[in-house]
Ligand SMILES: Nc1ncnc2c1ncn2[C@@H]1O[C@H](COP(=O)(O)OP(=O)(O)OP(=O)(O)O)[C@@H](O)[C@H]1O
């Protein structure tokens with residue numbers, strides 16, 4: 103389990119995280135919602151050490167990440183996989199090489215083990231027999247699938263997704279949402295997803311967290327959110343620009 107406790111972060115005196123408290127429970131899919139610019143990606147970057155908080159704790163199975171040395175932190179990072187907004191692949195490498203790369207570099211695997219595992223991962227994400235293609239020969243949805251296969255190559259315990267379906271059509275988005283759930287179950291992961299897409303959120307989430315004004319303003323199951331009378335939750339689920347959530351333009 104990951105427990106985020108009282109996390110604060112400002113950029114040049116502008117607060118973005120204002121005391122975030124959130125539990126990412128083991129074995130569940132937790133989805134974070136919130137308006138654009140609300141600090142969701144900033145929160146995720148704290149989990150993987152790309153940003154340091156001004157204050158607060160991030161406990162992974164009880165161990166606080168913040169005071170760890172680089173060596174200790176890197177050991178912890180091996181348990182995490184991340185799919186960033188945009189899901190960057192190495193454009194000069196084939197799909198096979200994209201997935202094989204972390205196995206060689208990070209896991210130190212060699213020889214015949216690699217092709218077998220790469221093919222099995224590409225099959226798992228629905229892309230068998232196309233390992234020889236280059237990333238620019240793929241559609242956006244296929245690139246997301248390859249990025250997922252590459253993330254799984256490191257056999258993580260935790261997987262973090264930053265807007266995994268942004269830029270995809272509704273049908274491909276739905277297929278990716280299904281794949282995320284399937285991947286979660288088959289690999290017994292703990293998943294943490296930033297998403298805006300209400301249909302997809304309802305399909306995937308075991309727990310929802312609404313980030314608003316730098317704090318988790320609402321937390322619960324999908325049915326608790328659907329039944330909620332909290333005006334923040336209602337506005338978000340109904341996608342209205344009028345209401346207590348003010349957008350910055
Ligand atoms: N490294 C940084 N330096 C300064 N400001 C930053 C930095 N990273 C993020 N911010 C600011 O923090 C705020 C939150 O950004 P963040 O990217 O977390 O939003 P978000 O909720 O992920 O939005 P979106 O849904 O559009 O991706 C923004 O105002 C952004 O400009």
Ligand SMILES: [Mg+2]
Nearest residue numbers: 142143187264
């Ligand atoms: Mg973001």
